[in-house]
Amino acid sequence: MQHSRFVFLAAPMPGPYQGQTIHGILWMLVSPNNRPLGRGAVQHEVYARCHESVLELRANVDRIVSQESTVPASGQWTWRIQIADVTVALSSRSYLRARECHYNLGRFLEALPHAEVVAGTRAVRRDRRRPTEPSTPITGGALGTPLARPARVAVRPPYRLEPWSRDVS
Template sequence: MQRSRFVFLAAPTPAHQPGGPADRIVWMLVSPNNRPLGRGAVYHDIYARCRESVLDLQANVDRIVALEGTVPASGHWSWRIELDDMAVALSSRSYLRARECTYNLERFLEALPLAEVVPGTRDVRRDRRRAPEPPPPSGGTLGGQPYRPARLMYESPARRDLRQRDAG
């Protein structure tokens, strides 16, 4: 029986410019049917560091903090996982409804501890016509300008329970 697995992708960083730095490595957790469950929040220079970040995440699964919230610009729901106050994983897409976001976060958390770590990387090329994605919410610069990530609004578990009770 196939199970969820971490795959490693060599991809241009979101701030990639032609003639700029080489591709960097990011991980993605996929389900047994190849559906993306989530991805790493940080791009790594080498495969070994990216793999190490996955193993560290799996070893510290009991210490992670899961946050759900909306992106103010779009109103769409998204989630992220933090370890020691640093974003380590992000939803692979945004969701129109809070319950879809919660459901997909739960699938990620279920798969995380037992997922297989696949060796090697896969080359990924984005469609150059699309606007680049913003960098992960770990700070830094984008084109020399300070990067300010979209802030997720925290929803306490008690409030989420009330919302789910009212919706159901």
Template sequence: MQHARFVFQTARPDGVPLSRLGGAPVRWTLISANNRRLGNGRESHATYQECRAAVAYLQAGLARLSSANLVDERSGRVSWVLVLDDIAVAESSRSYLRARECSYNLGRFLESVPVAEVTDGIRVVRINGRAA
């Protein structure tokens, strides 16, 4: 059975060979058991090890997290951000039409953090025709 998991990703623009990808920033994403993105790390990290450490920091600090909703003034869409020790550490992977949808999905993220598997390795995500 599939479980929620933290995956680590780096971006690669089209046409850039993997051999030239060294040193690209790494970000984590929390994926649900049904393969939906629940949330992302707020910051990119220089190395895979630093990114894994950021996930461990998030998991260890779960009781100290605070959240805030962000509203896009133009669209009215709502997203969430999580703050740990005065540092924004996670954000919603998308925005929502309604605040209650945003709150519901924040709850799914918070439920998954302590039990999610931390995967090994980095996934390379291609960016079609755009710079990383």
């Protein structure tokens, strides 16, 4: 029988020099059917520190304070978990309804104490279309290094309406 588990992902994050990309380590809690339940709020520079953050989270389950809120731009719901006013975990996606958000937060909290901690990391790329594009940091990280999110700007030529002609001959 499979159980929920913590997996560690090596993902691109901005390096100390402009335009440089290095790999940071981020943990994610997944359900037995591999659906993401939640993720760490911070990317760590080394695997050992990321692994420690999972063990600290599990050791402090009784001190968890959860918060559900909406994303102002979309109106969708997300959740986050704090310990001593420090955000340590986030929902892995946003939800259309508050009850969906609340339900999925419950699944995360239910799986947290019993989840297996998988050793090693898996490499992931943030944006498969442009793997060399530098990432832009998300501000407000509590511990370690802030998370990175790829800059996704679609540049399209202006739309031109071609005159429609019909040959009637």
